[in-house]
Amino acid sequence: MSDNSTYATSADVSADNSANHSQKSGFRRVLGLGSLLAVAVGLVVSQGxxxxxxxxxxxxxxxxxxxxAIGYILALTYIFSFxxxxxxxxxxxxxxxxxxxxLGHFPAILAVFSGYVVVAMFALSAELLLVDFIIEKIYPGAFPQYAVGFGLLGIFTALxxxxxxxxxxxxxxxxxxxxVVLLVLGLSAVSGVANPYPEGIDLTGTWNPMGPEVITLVALAIWGYVGAEFVCPLVEEVKDPNRNIPRSMLLGVTIIFVTIAIYCFGALLYIPADDLAGSALPHYDFAKAVFGDIGLSFLAVAAVxxxxxxxxxxxxxxxRMLYGMAQNGQAFPQLKKLTKNKTPWVAVLFVSAITGLPMLIMRDNPDAVGLLLISAAIAWLLAYIITHINVIALRRRYPNIHRPYKTPFYPLPQVVGIAGMIYAVIYASPAPELSNQIFTATGIVLAVxxxxxxFWVKVVMKKDLFKPEPIEKALDAE
Structure with missing residues (x-):
């Protein structure tokens, strides 16, 4: 059967599926633009x-x-593809x-587990360890060790x-x-309405001390934009997804770009650049420099x-990604169990458990936070590369299928995105001496x-590793 025979003249098929699939799955469309924007911004702007x-x-x-700015452009490319x-x-x-x-079932499993499940193990664990470190530094002895991190994990699992x-x-x-908290901190610093600027900081003399080599920091800057696509697994619960999915991601990363730019500029006005670069908790130093001791309570609110x-x-x-994989036969069927309020409860408990595990193993090693974050980012970018490849492959296999959203200037965003993500992976570590440790840890996880x-595709599913499924299966699946 030709890949396009069914869909060459069926412009309304995927539109109809978008409208009725949530009824088949049992999900309810309750999320509007505001909720999706909160997801796009809220996942990206983390303590890390x-x-x-x-x-x-x-x-x-x-x-x-x-x-x-280059990281922002690369973020736009993955938003177009998603x-x-x-x-x-x-x-x-x-x-x-x-x-x-x-691309087939094996790349599908690899992409989600490496780009999201492993990221949950690394990045969420690092995030919860960071909040413990910052609360202990601001309020020493106020809470039992690691009680804040594990407490937040338990609370939000239940919620x-x-x-x-x-x-x-x-x-x-x-x-x-x-x-609001980050903007208040940044704008207060830029305007100088709080503590006066310290003497000896000159930002105009050498505004770009790295010269052309500043381009190497794209690998670091892109970490500030990963995660806006977390609105996509919620698509079956979104009102007017054709409008709200792309708009929420575009607005989200734009807000993030402006907020981070103001936040960084304000910090440079108060903290010597070398001190910022070498600090394990530079946001602590920034808040204290701008507002004094009262700024630490302000920072505690921002951090938590x-x-x-x-x-x-x-x-x-x-x-919900794991729920969808279970629906596709790519994960244990228990992961598609829903509560009465349509929550994939087994999958929620699974993600919570794998988030807590690294915290138990690495909680006495603060230096592990950076390793966890960079390893997570590498895995995330590999998932983005696969996403761009997906767009190119499906454009070739199904050129005439109805697409409610088409990537502008295709295939330029995909080509630029793939090249940029590969560059960011290669130069992922800001400290060369950590590169071997980071790539070894990431490589082991990806190998596992x-x-x-x-094993799952060949033995459990009894499918070919790289044989794509017909698109009818994805659109019509119950």
Whole structure:
């Protein structure tokens, strides 16, 4: 059968599927643009990002705006690809659903587990460890060791089990508070309305001390934009997805770009660049320099809110990816079990458990946070590369299928995105001496995921590793 025979003249097929698939799956369309924008912003702006962006500003000074802007452009490329794919194949499985019809089941399993499940193990664990470190530094001895991190994980696991409506309300509030706090901190620093500027800081003399080499910090800056696509696994619960999915991601990364730029500029006015670059908790130093001791309570709000927002979003989106994979036969069938309020409860508990595991193993090693974050980012970017390849493959296999959203200037965003992501992976570590450790850890995890994926596809599913499924299967699946 020709790949395009069924769809060459059926412009309304995927549009109809977008409207009725949520009825088949049992999900309810309750999420509007505001809720999706809160997801796009709330997952990206984490404590890890707050730390890494200030370290980048310390390395490059005002010149950091160059890699920050290039990172924004690369973020737009993955938004274009995810928007096209998620509206063409509106499934909760997200990347697994797109990849199985573009490249086959093995790449689908590899993409989701390496790019999202492993990221949950690394990045969420690092985020929860960071909030413990910062609260202990601000309020020493106020809480038992690691009680804050594990407590937040338990609270948001329970809240996500209660349903998507509560998630949406919480996420909107968390994202709003977080962005406001960061903007207040940045704008207060830029305007100088709080503590006076310290003497001896000159940003105009050498605004870009790295010169052309500042381009190497694109690999660091891109970490500030990963995660906006977490709106896509929620597609079956979105009102007017054709409009709200792409718009929420585009607005989200734009807000992030402006917020991070102001935040970094303000920090450079108060903290010497070398101190920012070398600090393990530069956001702590920044808040204290601008507002004094009262700024530490301000920072505590920002830190806890950022962590809550990241954990809340991940516990909503990643379980729905696993639910979609279980629907496709790519994961254990138990992961598609739903509660009465349509929450994939087994998947939520699974993601919560794998998030807590590295915290138990690495909690006495603060230096592990950076390793966890960079390893997570490498895995994430590999998933983005697969996403861009999916768009190209499906454009070739199904050129005439209805696409509610088409990537502008195709295939330029995909080509630029793939090249940029490969560059970012190669130069992932800002410290060359850590490169071997980072790539070894990431390689081991990817190797384990690959072995499991091969076994699952060949033995459990009894399918070819790289044989794409017909798109009818993805669009019509119950």
């Amino acid at each position: 990002v707050m730390v890494i962006m200030l370290q980048g500003a310390g390395i490059a000074g005002l010149g950091f705006i160059i890699p920050l 928007s096209e794919l998620s509206l063409m194949i509106p499934r909760a499985g997200s990347l697994s659903s797109y990849t199985e019809v573009a 996500n089990l209660m349903g998507i409506d509560l998630f949406a309300k919480l996420q909107s509030a968390l994202a709003f508070i977080m962005v 809110t950022a962590t809550c927002s990241t954990v809340n979003t991940s516990l909503a989106a990643i379980p 995921v690959s072995v499991i994926g091969v």
